[in-house]
Amino acid sequence: MEAFSFAHSSDLNDLEVHVRIDRLDGHQKPVPYSVLLKRPDLRHRASIINPHSELYITAQIWADSKPLTVPVQTAYKSFKNARIWNEWLSLPVTYSNLPATAQLAITIWDLSPAEDIESSLHAVPFGGTTIPIFDKDNTLQKGRQRCRIHRFKAADGLSSTTTPWVIPPVRKSRRNVESEGTVDEQVAEMQRLEELLKGQEMGDIPQNAWLDGLVFKKMMKIRNEALKAEAASQSRQTNSNSNENVSKSEDDGRNELFYIDIELPRFDHAIVFTDVEYAPPPVSDIDLPSDSLDVRLRPPPEVSFGPGINVSGNGYGDPDAGRLVRIYDPELGRKSNPAENKHRELMRSQQTDSLDRDRKPNVHVRDLLNFIIAKGPLQEITSNERERIWKFRYYLLRDKKALTKFVKSVNWRAPREARQAAPLLEKWAEIDVDDALELLGPQFDHPVVRSYAVERLKKADDDELLLYLLQLVQALKYEAPGEGDDSSLARFLITRAANSFTLGNFFHWYLMVEISDFSTDQAPEHRSLFAKVEYDFMVQLEETPEGVKTRNTFLRQGELLTVLAKISKDVRFGGGDRVTKVARLKKSLSDPNNKLISFDPLPLPLDPSVMITGIYPEDCAVLKSSLLPMVLNFRTSTNTKYPIIFKTGDDLRQDQLVIQIITLMDRLLRKENLDLKLTPYRILATSTSAGAFQFIPSMSLAAAVSKYKGSLLAYLRANNPDDTAPLGVRKEAMDTYIKSCAGYCVITYLLGVGDRHLDNLLISPSGHFFHVDFGYILGRDPKPFAPQMKLCREMIEGMGGAQHPNYIAFKSYSFTAWSTLRKSANLLLNLFALMQGANIPDIKVEREGSVRKVQERMWLERAEEDAAREWDRLVEESGGSWTAGAIDWMHDFMQYWKK
Template identity: 35%
Template sequence: AINWQSCALHFRLWDLSPSNMAGGMRKRQSEHPLEETIAPSFGSGRIIGEGKVSLISPQRVLETGQRQLLLLPPGEKVKPGIQTVIKVGSKGQKLHGVYVSREGNINHMRWLSKLESYRLQSIRLHKPSFHSPNKLVELSKNLRAGIGTDTYPILQITLPEFKYPVVAMHAVKDSKSPILPKILPIGHPERLFVLHDPGMDKPNPVEIKFQKLAKKLGQASLIQIKPNVRERQALRRIIEEPYHLREVKSHDKELLWKFRYRLTTMKNTITRFLRCVDFSDADEKEEALKMMKIWEKEKTVSTEDALELLSEDFKNEDVRKFAVKQLDKENNTEIEKYLMLLVQALQYEHGYPSPLSEFICKRSAQKLTMATAVNWYLTVEAAEAPKMYSAVLREFRNTHLTATEEGKKWKKDIENQMQMVDDIRSLCRMVTTKGGKQSRRVENLRAALQEDGKFAELTKFKSPVRFPLDPSVLLSGIVPEKSTVFASNAFPVLLAFQRHNSEEIVRVIYKDGDDLRQDQLIMQLVKLMDSRLKKQGLDLQLISFQVQGWSAKDGVVEFVPGCNTVASVIDESKEIGKFLQEHNHKPKLMENALNNWVKSSAGYSVLTYILAIGDRHLDNILLTKDGHMLHIDFGYIFGRDPKPFPPKVKFTKDMMDAMGGPEFEEQFYEKSCISYNLLRRDACLILNLIALTGDWAGNKKDNLAVVGSRLALERNDDDAAKDYKLLIYKVMHSNFEALKDGIHTIATNLKK
């Protein structure tokens, strides 16, 4: 049993300077609950002082509150009746005249240095006023007066306080408690153990308080203040560098707050400013809302800024409402580009309804393509997070779509479309679950669509159904003989639809078991980056296609006609260049095909590199007869890949040889480097869109880090272009990549 009268904290202060240390650190065995800890072996180290504080009072109550403990050298004692421990009152007794010089590896803090300078100056001018009347200090002076040195060290101790008094009791005799281990004597060498301080990585409350005080001083004078050269350079760096790639430091926040009035006339600055605002502080919040109105008046808030303000980093409702207000200034064509990610941003709203949900529903009800798209976006998300997304979906269908006669017709069209989707899903899953090789699966598909088949009604709809990927197209039914099954791992199904009142065949690829939200995201980013390049006068002849998820596990992809996989082209024609010659006999057609090949190869190589698209093989790269390259199947994105040692970019020697000579090869490198540097300038927009994605896209922090590293924003344009050109050259001449392509081709042929 433990005697409560002996419960105490024993403190010993050691001199750990190199001259007084021996032995360093050693591992030890201990019977203490914190086993296998690392304890310092002080060896011949010098003990400066030691002392003891009792934990239990004579009244058998656990001690609480602040204490001051005098640390005496070993063996030195005080006269009887003199206390070496003093209890500090509720107001506290501060020890004045203490100055700690900052030496060694302590981080430099400008504001703290200023306070130190002021403190030292005060000590010099008013030295007598800093002598504490504390009894313990006087005792310490008297004890050491005989040897002519400074006072003994005094330790300030804060014991935890509890709501109710904790009373000590004797343990029951012969009690074998597993909680209380063997208590070692105070002088035992294994009594010491290392504990982690959980507050080490937390913000410094003194520094935070200083920043708040600094923000509230001189508000009026900040309107006309101008930054000096060094401050301008720092502000430029903060504004140009995406926030995703580095933590905003305290001195950056000071600069942004100090020069906030000047920032209102600059683009892409409002988000940086709002990141340094503490919205839990009423004064800062009021100032931030006032500044937002100035930014709006200056018309320097872009769509890019509004998208960033809708990310999970901005939780204040006024800020999110402000972002929606800025988006409302854009037309429907522009909003449609970001519609999928705006739906994703709903997960960061405080509740339903919200300004963002109202905005999405209102805008989508104005255009058929947007109404169809948002219906499927919300349907997919409602299955994952049913409460909020289901509520928005109901509001959209039952309130916004039914507000007009045209909207009521669209609602009926969407309902017919969803019924068709359910039937197609059942058909394709029946085919894929029966098993067998590709040829057997094709037979099962076409048999199910015959007149006596289980899904015969899909060959001729009762009334035309709007095509989910393009609602302006009406479908009459599925054409069995033109539908098939691919030999890929998941055996996707190619469905051929007859267009209503037309001979045209519309094809889509149904994929089961894949979350096509990733494909949707990548194609949206591809289209966006292509449009940004075209605005800069660079048309890379990129072909994109529609993708639509029907749930988190299935969906359809638009089939691009006239395409062949690069693997099949090499298998049949042996060379890509020979394939292009076979389909472009005239010189002008061949020249146009080579131009398309050079530009589209450069474009897709850069885009797939920046977005870190994985699982790149020759069956995932398509080639049209007129020379356009395009990538498909984006199941692995942002650095993920099912195979070990994946290349950062997919480009083979056969692809380069198809360009027909040094002139076109030089054009390829030139187009690649120019497009890469142009897209690096849009890094903030690209990263903002990725930041809005949900958990289905993987760890958001990792995704941003991967894409940020691919953008190489720390490099200038010339160095970044050289790095990318060297990367292409290394991958193109890699024998290992050629071997992997050969193995993949053999494995694919075995499945047929």
């Protein structure tokens, strides 16, 4: 079967409908004097006086028996021998907006000094025709078309039109069969020649100027003879079937036969009608991101069945009577009721502060208030709950956890209500940092609220602020339109970054990555916003005593990273095997033009507390990865080595986010005196396709198991021998291994880290276990049936087995860590909420849903005892999951064939 190509009509959204009016052919009979005596107005019509009179044509689009456009008219033209317009008309509608029932109504207008009785105009219809724009196969008609003209009728454009462009053949009587044979042959010959002419115009038949001229003259002669024969045949049929009620003029109109030739645009492919898919009802005013499809509407209303109605929904008593249809009320899709909003505004404007100050809740209302305040940042507050919060706002001033709920209960777009609420923010008990971060989210755009949150952040020290800096940079996107030049958050970040080199270092590189993001997922206005903040940062930096020096430092860092990126691309795309690439890397690092062997002390962008003075060219390597990252050893100012991995061709912002969250979680656990020996190595994305991360001397579990004959315990015993300790492993190393396994099992479960196999699980000689390569997070995994927690057989075997006390200690540490982090759920959820607009792959998949996926894994709705039992079950299922071993085996098999 030959390939069939077509396009959709919806794709022609910029092309208007066109039609070319070519010529009018036909046989016009002279009007008898008897008719002119009865109709004296006919003697003055231009077409009767002169067979080549100046007619004009109008074209109009109709659909479903209604006009879709205004009519378009041909220009004035005088005719000598034939009525030929040869004019393109453009109708004011595009092909993408045409319905499938669209029709083109063409009317030829005659002129008369006497006004038309029906229209009271001097233009009277000479004839009309109606042609559908799409054929019976819903394909756009194209090329030359020959349309039948219905005399003395204007084209109506109705669905069941009385002026069709093609008249189906009339069933003939027996006595007319023989006489009509000749007519049919002439008409068929004319139609055959017209099809050949159309084929030549479409390019199917080659052209020959000399021969085509002769053929065209012959075609015109055959056409005229066919028209006369067809008109005579039409006259005989009309006379035989004439009705006594038909007037003589109308009868003569039926006997006259006219055709008009038009031409429609031609396309390279067939154009198939495609309807526009509109968003399904109900209409909702819920404010969602433009790329979000997760519209959470209220559930459909329950249908109340009356007496005698079958409650199964089949119909009224009789199952065959029809199906009962539930109608969705569009008002249920609204976020709020306009009548309730107006009522609330009126009530709050009438309430006096003096009365509300003395208002105290009873026991029942106090319990309800506590229930509302205990809700998480993602839980919705109903209108009744908002009213209750507002009513007892003065009573709640002492509760710092109630502030975010109070802010949500205020309509900040109502000026009067905002003026009442704003002074209370300063009187409220000081909120925690996690609540301040929530107030910087996308749903809070009022400058008063955001300024209050910034004032709370000002009390955080630089170390704490650094933990949230990545999210605070993203929060700049949520500033209200027009606030970019006077953003309290931007001023705060610029001021703190200008006075702290460590903060300024990371603030600078976070902004540079966003500025360099020219993908379609980064809005141009956001890129301009980050560029403006970077410019203001540099301006304020120069006002500080060390500002000029700091700017030069950032410039040198950029030059260093640019040279490393160029070398990385040369190594990656250069030919040769891995040995050749390592030799090319060493040569490039030793090249004096690159100035990498020795340079003035420079803060390492990855870790600005480390001053580097050069690179050891001989102590470098290229890893066996698809992107061939480079392992570089920097010389520090203390003559020690600082190894890093530099990588191009990959966006490290997702890995950077995961490591930042792991660093935060480590700090939260340490606050509860729970040190799980985590290894949050440093990582920094320097552009959308390059970055560096700290190299930790370690070995993958796959390599360790392979080297030590399938035993991770043997690896620990070889690096930490102690004959007096259980299992022959030094106690400190075994404790480090157990705790780090527990910590990373909990963290990777909460973050939904996927694609876990033995090659991205690493272990250091000291027993530190950790994860790398976070290409899949938030529940995404390229492998089917992957377990929720990565706890493989090799990890348990390294603890001494599932029956050893070390495994019991591991489960205890894991539940304690999960329970501890669960208490900081608001902070973690608010940080992910601030990252909703970030251009990070697994967050872009479902921006609002990404926060909810983290919330689901914290089981916030479950009590502590139920959660403990569920956690123990999850650990046991993960440890005994056969899918984990199958995934590791499949990964090893694929790696073997890639070699």
